[in-house]
Amino acid sequence: MLIKNLKITNFRNIESAEFLFSPHINIIGGNNAQGKTNLMEAIAVCIERSFRTSRVSALLNTTTNAPCQISLSFTVNPHPDKENILTFKTDGVKIQRTVNDIPYKEGIKLYPQLKTIVFIPEDLYIVKGDPENRRELTDDTAHMMNKQHRSICADYLRALKQKNTFIASLQGARPDSAQKLQLSIWNESLAKAGVNVICGRRKYFYTLSKYAAEFYSQLNKNNENLKMEYKSSVISEEDFESAEPERLLNLYLDRLERAEGNEIAAGHTLVGVHRDDVEFFINGRPAKDFGSQGQVRSIAVALRLAQARMFGEKWGEYPVIILDDVLSELDEARREFILKHTVKSQVFITGCNRNDFAKIANAKWWEAELGRFSEVNE
Numbered sequence: 001m002l003i004k005n006l007k008i009t010n011f012r013n014i015e016s017a018e019f020l021f022s023p024h025i026n027i028i029g030g031n032n033a034q035g036k037t038n039l040m041e042a043i044a045v046c047i048e049r050s051f052r053t054s055r056v057s058a059l060l061n062t063t064t065n066a067p068c069q070i071s072l073s074f075t076v077n078p079h080p081d082k083e084n085i086l087t088f089k090t091d092g093v094k095i096q097r098t099v100n101d102i103p104y105k106e107g108i109k110l111y112p113q114l115k116t117i118v119f120i121p122e123d124l125y126i127v128k129g130d131p132e133n134r135r136e137l138t139d140d141t142a143h144m145m146n147k148q149h150r151s152i153c154a155d156y157l158r159a160l161k162q163k164n165t166f167i168a169s170l171q172g173a174r175p176d177s178a179q180k181l182q183l184s185i186w187n188e189s190l191a192k193a194g195v196n197v198i199c200g201r202r203k204y205f206y207t208l209s210k211y212a213a214e215f216y217s218q219l220n221k222n223n224e225n226l227k228m229e230y231k232s233s234v235i236s237e238e239d240f241e242s243a244e245p246e247r248l249l250n251l252y253l254d255r256l257e258r259a260e261g262n263e264i265a266a267g268h269t270l271v272g273v274h275r276d277d278v279e280f281f282i283n284g285r286p287a288k289d290f291g292s293q294g295q296v297r298s299i300a301v302a303l304r305l306a307q308a309r310m311f312g313e314k315w316g317e318y319p320v321i322i323l324d325d326v327l328s329e330l331d332e333a334r335r336e337f338i339l340k341h342t343v344k345s346q347v348f349i350t351g352c353n354r355n356d357f358a359k360i361a362n363a364k365w366w367e368a369e370l371g372r373f374s375e376v377n378e
């Protein structure tokens with residue numbers, strides 16, 4: 001997809017701004033705290049969702065609380081001349097989004113090519129941070145390939161919450177037969193939803209890890225290899241490979257039943273896809289424990305490039321790439337590697353240091369200052 005025009009009203013510190021973007025590279029420079037990331041977030045929010053917050057109220061300007069509107073015009077293949085309009089509105093509570101005046105849910109079916117891949121400094125936490133970051137990677141990838149995946153995850157989280165409330169009400173006591181029956185009902189709905197989540201994640205995990213490994217070894221001139229493993233707290237790798245779908249449900253239920261005593265004592269659900277993790281190995285050694293800063297950066301870069309490639313292959317069109325404040329964190333070789341592998345995408349780059357972008361040719365350029373953006377013609 002390509003974004004042509006963008007209009008923002010009352011998004012965080014941006015009161016009003018309008019842009020006509022380049023189909024290739026767009027650079028937003030400026031000092032700290034001027035609105036560069038806010039602008040990137042506005043694009044992401046309009047197309048999909050924020051990479052910074054799940055709180056809708058945080059998107060409004062904190063002083064005025066005025067309603068926010070973002071609209072952008074975009075084109076997709078095979079009709080590069082047809083401009084479409086994507087609109088995002090919020091009052092801080094509800095979000096209203098339309099594509100060509102039809103609700104977003106319907107619109108995204110017509111335009112599945114709408115997608116941003118965002119590189120942010122926090123990507124480093126994917127390898128070394130909490131498992132939540134790695135589950136988000138697998139869910140984000142699955143959702144990118146199958147737009148149902150997030151609602152499948154939401155079903156799971158709903159079932160988990162209900163079961164946890166029930167277990168907490170037992171207060172560590174042994175359940176009577178009626179409570180046991182109730183627990184088995186919760187387990188059944190949790191297991192059904194859990195199997196859907198794990199199948200969704202694993203379906204795309206193999207390609208994600210294969211492409212990430214390819215990018216990683218190219219980035220490191222084939223001197224190192226990256227391997228990724230999906231670690232499930234419920235269904236082992238071997239069982240997953242060999243089991244039929246119905247058997248996965250039985251395996252899942254069996255695992256929940258075995259954990260029952262411990263879960264009642266703990267007061268919450270101890271096993272399930274909400275506890276799954278991904279492990280990264282560089283030349284066979286766990287990157288979480290042994291990876292250097294540079295190696296961890298390379299993994300983060302390889303993962304995002306792998307996602308962009310998967311998306312490009314699936315939809316025949318490359319996603320919009322946002323590089324928020326990451327180029328200055330990378331050395332020359334990694335910087336060039338990213339720019340070389342994202343040429344098929346429209347790219348947005350932010351950063352404080354002009355020297356980081358000095359060598360980038362054919363880019364449009366803006367300077368951010370207190371939520372305003374002026375185009376620089378050099």
Ligand SMILES: Nc1ncnc2c1ncn2[C@@H]1O[C@H](COP(=O)(O)OP(=O)(O)OP(=O)(O)O)[C@@H](O)[C@H]1O
Nearest residue numbers: 012013031032033034035036037038058060061062
């Ligand atoms: N909801 C909001 N309402 C008003 N101002 C906000 C809101 N959210 C963030 N800001 C402010 O907007 C300013 C710009 O933030 P932003 O994260 O875009 O900065 P930046 O230009 O990316 O800076 P850096 O180079 O440090 O990353 C900051 O001063 C921030 O506190």
Ligand SMILES: [Mg+2]
Nearest residue numbers: 036037038325
């Ligand atoms: Mg920023």
